[in-house]
Amino acid sequence: MEYVVTAVILLVVLIVGAVGLVVPKMRRRDLPPPPTVPTVPPVDQEIPPLVEKPAPPVVVEEPVVEAPVVEAPVIEKPEPSAGRLVRLRARLARSQTALGRGLLSVLSRDHLEEEDWEEIEESLITADVGIEATQVIVERLRERVRVLGSRTVAEVREQLVEELVAALEPEMDRSLKTAPHDGRPAVVLVVGVNGAGKTTTCGKIGRVLIGDGGTVLFGAADTFRAAAADQIQTWGERVGAETVRGPEGGDPASVAFDAVKRGIDSGVDTVLIDTAGRLQNKVGLMDELGKVKRVVEKHGAVDETLLVLDATTGQNGLEQARVFTEVVDVTGVVLTKLDGTAKGGIVIAVQRKLGIPVKLVGLGEGPDDLAPFEPKAFVEALIGSDA
Numbered sequence: 230m231e232y233v234v235t236a237v238i239l240l241v242v243l244i245v246g247a248v249g250l251v252v253p254k255m256r257r258r259d260l261p262p263p264p265t266v267p268t269v270p271p272v273d274q275e276i277p278p279l280v281e282k283p284a285p286p287v288v289v290e291e292p293v294v295e296a297p298v299v300e301a302p303v304i305e306k307p308e309p310s311a312g313r314l315v316r317l318r319a320r321l322a323r324s325q326t327a328l329g330r331g332l333l334s335v336l337s338r339d340h341l342e343e344e345d346w347e348e349i350e351e352s353l354i355t356a357d358v359g360i361e362a363t364q365v366i367v368e369r370l371r372e373r374v375r376v377l378g379s380r381t382v383a384e385v386r387e388q389l390v391e392e393l394v395a396a397l398e399p400e401m402d403r404s405l406k407t408a409p410h411d412g413r414p415a416v417v418l419v420v421g422v423n424g425a426g427k428t429t430t431c432g433k434i435g436r437v438l439i440g441d442g443g444t445v446l447f448g449a450a451d452t453f454r455a456a457a458a459d460q461i462q463t464w465g466e467r468v469g470a471e472t473v474r475g476p477e478g479g480d481p482a483s484v485a486f487d488a489v490k491r492g493i494d495s496g497v498d499t500v501l502i503d504t505a506g507r508l509q510n511k512v513g514l515m516d517e518l519g520k521v522k523r524v525v526e527k528h529g530a531v532d533e534t535l536l537v538l539d540a541t542t543g544q545n546g547l548e549q550a551r552v553f554t555e556v557v558d559v560t561g562v563v564l565t566k567l568d569g570t571a572k573g574g575i576v577i578a579v580q581r582k583l584g585i586p587v588k589l590v591g592l593g594e595g596p597d598d599l600a601p602f603e604p605k606a607f608v609e610a611l612i613g614s615d616a
C-alpha cells in the first residue's frame with residue numbers, strides 16, 4: 230500500500246513537472262515573432278561615419294556687391310543777378326514786335342501827320358501802356374519833335390525812349406530790402422492772386438540772393454495744398470536752403486511766424502514767405518493775409534511785401550492789385566510772364582495806377598528768368614534798335 234501511494238505521488242509530481250515544462254513553451258510559440266531588426270540600412274539612408282571628420286573649410290564666395298553710389302545732393306550756385314535784364318531782353322520779343330517795330334515804322338515816315346501820331350497812340354494802347362499814360366507820352370513827344378525839329382528816325386526814337394523811361398518814373402527806389410538788420414534777417418512776404426507766379430518768384434528771388442552771396446530760408450505759408458509746400462521746398466533744396474512748413478490746412482500765420490523765428494535762430498540773411506493765391510474779392514482770405522503779416526510782425530516789421538502780378542492779365546490785374554495794396558502795405562510789384570505777352574507796356578500802367586515801383590520782372594519759367602527791373606534797359610528792349 231505504501232508503495233502504491235508513493236508511486237501515485239511520484240506520478241503526480243512527474244505529471245505536474247512535465248506540464249510546467251511544456252506550457253510555457255506553448256505560450257511562447259503562440260506569441261508573434263519578435264520584430265526582425267534590419268541589419269542593412271535602406272539604400273537611401275546614409276550611414277553615419279563612425280568618426281566625424283572635420284568638414285573641409287567652406288570657402289564662401291562673397292557676392293560682389295557694388296557699393297551704392299551715394300550722390301551728394303547737387304547744390305546749384307545761381308548766377309549773380311546783375312545785368313540779367315539785358316541778357317534776357319530777347320524774351321520781350323513779342324512785346325518788341327508789337328510795339329517797337331510798329332512805332333519805328335511810323336517814326337521813319339518823312340512827315341508825321343495827325344494820323345501818324347494816332348497810330349503811335351494806338352500802338353502804345355495796344356501794348357497795355359494805358360490810355361492816360363499814352364496821352365501824356367505822345368503829347369510830350371509831339372512837343373519835342375515840334376520844338377527841336379527832330380527829323381531823323383534815330384533822333385525821334387531816342388526821344389520816344391526818353392519819354393517812355395520818364396513814364397516809368399526812374400527815380401523810384403527799386404532796391405529790394407533783403408539785407409539783415411538789427412541782428413535779424415530781412416523778411417519778404419510774397420502775395421497775389423492764384424497762379425500769378427508767387428511760388429516761382431519766391432524760388433527765383435531766393436536764387437538771386439544766394440547767387441549774390443546771401444543766405445535764405447523759405448517759409449511755406451501756403452498751407453492749402455501739401456503740393457504748394459513741396460513746390461517751394463524743391464526750390465530750396467536745389468540751392469541748399471531750408472524750408473519751414475506746417476501741416477496741410479494749418480494756420481498760415483503760424484507757419485510764417487515759425488519761419489521767421491527759425492530764420493532768426495539760424496542766422497540767415499533773408500526769410501522769404503510764400504503765401505497762398507487768393508482772389509481780392511474773397512474777404513475771408515484777404516483778412517487771413519492781413520493776419521499773416523500782423524503775426525509775422527511780432528518779430529519785427531516786414532521789410533518787403535511783394536505783389537506778384539501776371540502781365541498777361543493786362544488791365545484786369547490792376548483792380549486786383551489795388552485791393553491787395555489796401556490789405557497789406559505792398560512795397561514792390563513783380564510783373565511775371567512778360568515773356569509770353571505782346572503787352573509789355575503794362576509795366577507803365579501798373580506803376581502809374583498803383584504808385585508802387587515794379588522791382589522785378591519775370592521773363593520765363595526757368596529758375597533764373599527773373600530780372601531786377603531797370604527802366605532804361607527795359608524800354609530799349611521793348612522798342613528794339615532795328616531802326
Ligand SMILES: Nc1nc2c(ncn2[C@@H]2O[C@H](COP(=O)(O)OP(=O)(O)OP(=O)(O)O)[C@@H](O)[C@H]2O)c(=O)[nH]1
Nearest residue numbers: 423424425426427428429506565566591592593594
Ligand atoms: N512764362 C512764364 N511763366 C511763369 C513765370 N513765372 C511763373 N510762371 C509759371 O506760372 C505758373 C504758376 O506759377 P506758380 O509760381 O505756381 O504760381 P502761384 O502764384 O504760386 O500759384 P498758386 O500758389 O496756385 O496761387 C507756373 O507754371 C510757372 O512756371 C514767368 O515769368 N514766365
Ligand SMILES: [Mg+2]
Nearest residue numbers: 427428451457
Ligand atoms: Mg504758389
